[in-house]
Structure formats: structure tokens, C-alpha cells
Amino acid sequence: MATSLISRQLALSLQKNLWLSAPGCRHVSKAAAKTQVEFDYDGPSMKTTVPGPRSQELAKQLGDIQNVGAVHFFCNYEESRGNYLVDADGNRMLDLYTQISSIPIGYNHPALHKLMSNPNNLTTFVNRPALGILPPDNFPDKITESLLSVAPIGMTRVQTMACGSCSNENAFKAMFIWYRNKERGVSGPSDEELTSCMINQAPGCPDLSILSFMGGFHGRTLGCLATTHSKIIHKLDVPSFDWPIAPFPKLQYPLEEFTRENAQEEARCLEEVEDLIVKWRQKGKPVAGIVIEPIQAEGGDNHASVDFFSKLRNIARKHGCAFHVDEVQTGGGCTGKFWAHEHWGMDDPADIVSFSKKLLTGGYFHKDALQADKAYRIFNTWMGDPSKNLFLAEVLNVIRRENLLEEVTRSGKALLNGLYELQAQYPGLLSRARGQGTFCAIDICDDKTRDRLLLQARDKGVFLGGCGDRSIRFRPALIFKEYHVHLFLNIFNDLLAQHK
Numbered sequence: 122m123a124t125s126l127i128s129r130q131l132a133l134s135l136q137k138n139l140w141l142s143a144p145g146c147r148h149v150s151k152a153a154a155k156t157q158v159e160f161d162y163d164g165p166s167m168k169t170t171v172p173g174p175r176s177q178e179l180a181k182q183l184g185d186i187q188n189v190g191a192v193h194f195f196c197n198y199e200e201s202r203g204n205y206l207v208d209a210d211g212n213r214m215l216d217l218y219t220q221i222s223s224i225p226i227g228y229n230h231p232a233l234h235k236l237m238s239n240p241n242n243l244t245t246f247v248n249r250p251a252l253g254i255l256p257p258d259n260f261p262d263k264i265t266e267s268l269l270s271v272a273p274i275g276m277t278r279v280q281t282m283a284c285g286s287c288s289n290e291n292a293f294k295a296m297f298i299w300y301r302n303k304e305r306g307v308s309g310p311s312d313e314e315l316t317s318c319m320i321n322q323a324p325g326c327p328d329l330s331i332l333s334f335m336g337g338f339h340g341r342t343l344g345c346l347a348t349t350h351s352k353i354i355h356k357l358d359v360p361s362f363d364w365p366i367a368p369f370p371k372l373q374y375p376l377e378e379f380t381r382e383n384a385q386e387e388a389r390c391l392e393e394v395e396d397l398i399v400k401w402r403q404k405g406k407p408v409a410g411i412v413i414e415p416i417q418a419e420g421g422d423n424h425a426s427v428d429f430f431s432k433l434r435n436i437a438r439k440h441g442c443a444f445h446v447d448e449v450q451t452g453g454g455c456t457g458k459f460w461a462h463e464h465w466g467m468d469d470p471a472d473i474v475s476f477s478k479k480l481l482t483g484g485y486f487h488k489d490a491l492q493a494d495k496a497y498r499i500f501n502t503w504m505g506d507p508s509k510n511l512f513l514a515e516v517l518n519v520i521r522r523e524n525l526l527e528e529v530t531r532s533g534k535a536l537l538n539g540l541y542e543l544q545a546q547y548p549g550l551l552s553r554a555r556g557q558g559t560f561c562a563i564d565i566c567d568d569k570t571r572d573r574l575l576l577q578a579r580d581k582g583v584f585l586g587g588c589g590d591r592s593i594r595f596r597p598a599l600i601f602k603e604y605h606v607h608l609f610l611n612i613f614n615d616l617l618a619q620h621k
Contacts, residue, residue: 165582421589453479
């Protein structure tokens with residue numbers, strides 16, 4: 122490990138010296154030749170600070186109607202293109218946040234405009250059916266064309282939903298139903314269960330639990346909120362369930378340089394997981410399922426090793442718990458594979474995989490055993506939207522046609538290497554650069570400096586997001602190229618130089 126660390130420090134030192142000797146200390150090089158996205162702009166263009174006068178005016182107007190405390194600025198989506206978001210004041214920003222990681226192939230992609238203009242698709246956009254009772258006659262074909270074409274390994278069933286929170290909420294319900302049916306065997310629910318459930322009492326409403334991890338984020342609805350542990354503001358004043366919360370490994374980065382230390386930390390966390398499962402069973406609240414993100418996103422872009430996830434999967438099997446992988450933010454290609462859990466290389470990685478964001482619709486894939494046993498047990502009015510599946514099918518066509526997963530891998534490598542360089546250049550400001558594909562993050566020295574940098578970057582034409590206590594997260598679209606990486610690094614370096 123020591124040899125590896127010295128080699129990296131030497132390499133970074135050489136990179137730093139070469140970089141400093143270059144005119145203007147720029148990152149763009151011959152190796153990063155500009156390859157323009159067909160419908161992209163050629164760079165940021167700023168006319169005002171952000172939010173500008175028009176955004177501020179609109180905020181006052183909307184503030185009379187609803188809470189606007191979380192609104193950054195108002196947008197002109199007609200003028201937004203590719204990797205660039207245009208605001209109501211005409212400011213054009215390179216967007217590395219993409220609506221909280223939910224824009225797959227950029228703004229106003231021509232393929233999606235073409236889809237909208239096809240008259241054969243008109244009824245799909247005009248009508249939003251109650252899919253659980255009255256699906257359209259082409260729905261099985263469209264689901265097969267879109268979602269089932271990217272189904273995780275070992276899964277042939279998918280349940281559509283509208284958003285990430287309701288996807289996870291219903292996935293939790295599916296795990297509870299599966300667990301109780303497994304306990305009952307062939308017998309159905311008793312009369313006592315049927316009556317007691319109507320007054321929120323056991324045994325009809327069993328005292329089961331879901332094990333989650335500190336730092337995890339799975340949504341803001343009531344059940345999901347019991348498994349969300351990323352920010353106080355999400356949970357304050359809301360009643361919750363007595364469910365077990367395990368520690369998520371706090372690793373040192375780069376991961377390959379701290380394998381021994383990180384292995385010890387992961388072993389500690391896995392031991393705690395088993396202890397909690399036993400403890401909650403003894404409390405009369407058995408763990409029906411374990412839910413985890415392949416990379417904790419909202420909680421700070423926290424990573425764990427393949428070995429950790431493999432052993433956690435085995436713990437779930439050992440104790441008869443369903444294993445739920447939440448890919449709401451990591452799914453859709455941003456890690457260089459369509460599903461982040463594919464990096465684990467496991468033959469049987471999960472029982473349930475939830476999704477949303479870059480897949481444009483919500484839902485979860487699941488094994489046959491977790492299929493609800495009766496109608497209306499997993500149900501709501503819309504259960505998704507066929508128009509979103511139509512969009513997704515075209516997005517998948519673009520991803521395949523343009524080899525965007527390979528693009529993500531190339532751009533991600535350039536982005537992470539650039540963050541390593543900046544980290545070496547500004548050790549007092551930056552630390553713990555980490556990432557998989559373009560799903561990257563870096564820590565800032567404190568939260569106030571992080572928040573200030575986010576605002577300053579925005580005024581310079583780069584839109585970024587924060588996560589965790591003091592991290593900046595990078596969530597560009599899949600069409601984000603190496604050229605855009607170096608464009609960002611140049612602007613970010615200029616901002617960091619002002620803080621030296």
C-alpha cells in the first residue's frame with residue numbers, strides 16, 4: 122500500500138508541475154478535442170448573477186402560492202439544449218446536476234422531439250389511463266421494449282410506478298407481503314388477521330421491520346422516511362417506525378490505497394448488521410428486508426466494496442430477509458453500467474431493484490416470489506404513465522446507438538482524474554475525490570465553503586449540487602463528453618484559485 126501511495130503522490134506531483142507550467146493552468150489539451158453534441162451550445166453564457174431579476178420576480182409571485190424556499194432559480198426549458206440549462210434571465214449554464222440526476226440524454230434531445238411529433242404517439246400523450254385496471258392494448262409490448270430490455274439479472278417482472286418514493290414504498294409493501302406469506306405457508310390469513318388489520322393492530326398489521334443504513338436516502342413518504350437517514354430536515358416532526366439502522370462503512374479514498382483499513386471498517390458494519398437482525402427478531406420486530414443504495418447519493422456519495430455488498434447479500438439470505446437494491450439515483454447508466462450493482466459481478470445480486478430518475482418513470486423489478494398474491498395489494502390510480510415508457514424506449518435507443526455507456530466511462534475517468542489533480546493542487550480545500558463513471562463527488566473543507574463554491578460556480582456558468590455534510594456531487598447527463606469535463610475543470614480551477 123505504501124508503494125502504491127508513493128507512486129500516486131509522485132504521479133500527482135508531476136501532473137501538478139506540468140499543469141502549473143502550462144499557460145493559464147488550463148485543463149483543455151489536444152487529447153480533449155472538442156466533439157460537439159449536435160444539439161448542444163458551445164459553452165456557458167452569463168448575463169446576470171443567479172438568480173437574476175426575472176427569477177426573483179417569479180419567486181415572489183410563486184411565493185404567494187406555495188413555499189419557494191428550495192427554488193434555486195426559474196428556467197427557460199425551451200431554450201435549454203444538451204448539457205446546458207438556460208434560466209429565466211437568459212443565463213446559460215453547463216449543468217452537472219441535471220434535475221437531481223434525472224435527465225438521461227440532455228435537454229431537448231432531437232430524438233425525443235421527433236417522438237413527440239409522431240401522430241401515432243398522440244393518444245399515448247393525451248390519455249393517462251389507470252394502468253392497474255384499464256391498461257392500453259400495446260402496454261405489454263411497450264413495457265417489453267423499454268423496461269424489460271434493461272431488466273437486472275435474474276428478473277423478468279417489473280411493476281411501474283410514478284416516482285422514486287412510491288417505487289420504494291411499494292417495494293417495501295411487496296417485501297412485507299412476501300415475508301408474511303412465507304411465514305403462513307399454504308394457509309391464508311386468519312379471521313383475526315383480517316379484522317385486526319382494519320384497526321391497525323397485530324396480527325393483521327404485523328410488527329415487521331426494514332433494515333436500512335445511516336446516510337441512506339430512500340424517499341420522503343412515510344414508510345420510506347423511516348429508512349432515510351441523510352438530512353435532519355427530511356425527518357423532523359414526522360412520526361416514524363422503530364426499524365433498525367445499521368452503520369454504512371466510512372471508507373478512505375482512493376479505495377485501492379486503503380484496502381486493509383476499509384476491509385476492517387466494512388467487517389465492523391457487517392457484524393453490526395447481523396447483530397441488529399438478531400436484536401430486532403428478539404424484540405418481536407423481525408427484519409423482513411434490507412434496503413441499500415449501491416452508492417449512497419444524497420447522504421454524501423458514500424461507496425463500499427464489492428466484497429461488502431456480496432457479504433451483505435449473503436447475510437440477507439442467511440436470515441431470510443429480502444434484499445432490496447435502491448437504484449433510483451444510480452440506475453440508468455451514470456456509473457458506466459446501466460445498473461450500478463452490475464459492478465458487483467454477482468449472479469444473484471438482489472430480490473428487488475427500484476428505479477426512477479434517469480429511467481423517466483418509476484417502479485421496481487422483482488423476482489417471481491415477490492409478486493403480490495392478490496389484486497389491489499400493490500396498486501394506485503395511475504401506476505406510472507405509458508408516455509414515460511415511450512420516452513424511455515427512445516432514450517434506450519439513443520444510449521445504444523451512440524454508445525453512451527462507453528462515453529460515460531471515458532468522461533468519468535477524465536472527471537475523476539481532474540478532481541484528483543485539483544485535490545493535489547488545493548489540499549486545504551478539497552479531499553476524498555471519488556466516483557464511478559461520471560457519478561463522482563469531492564469533499565470541500567467545510568459546509569459553508571461548499572455552499573459558497575456552489576453559488577460562485579453558478580454565477581460563472583456551471584450548475585452543481587451538494588450532498589452529505591460538505592460534498593459536491595456531479596450528476597451530468599449521459600451525453601457529457603470529455604470536452605465538457607475540461608470546460609468544467611477550467612472554471613472550477615479559477616474559482617478555487619480565488620480561495621487559496
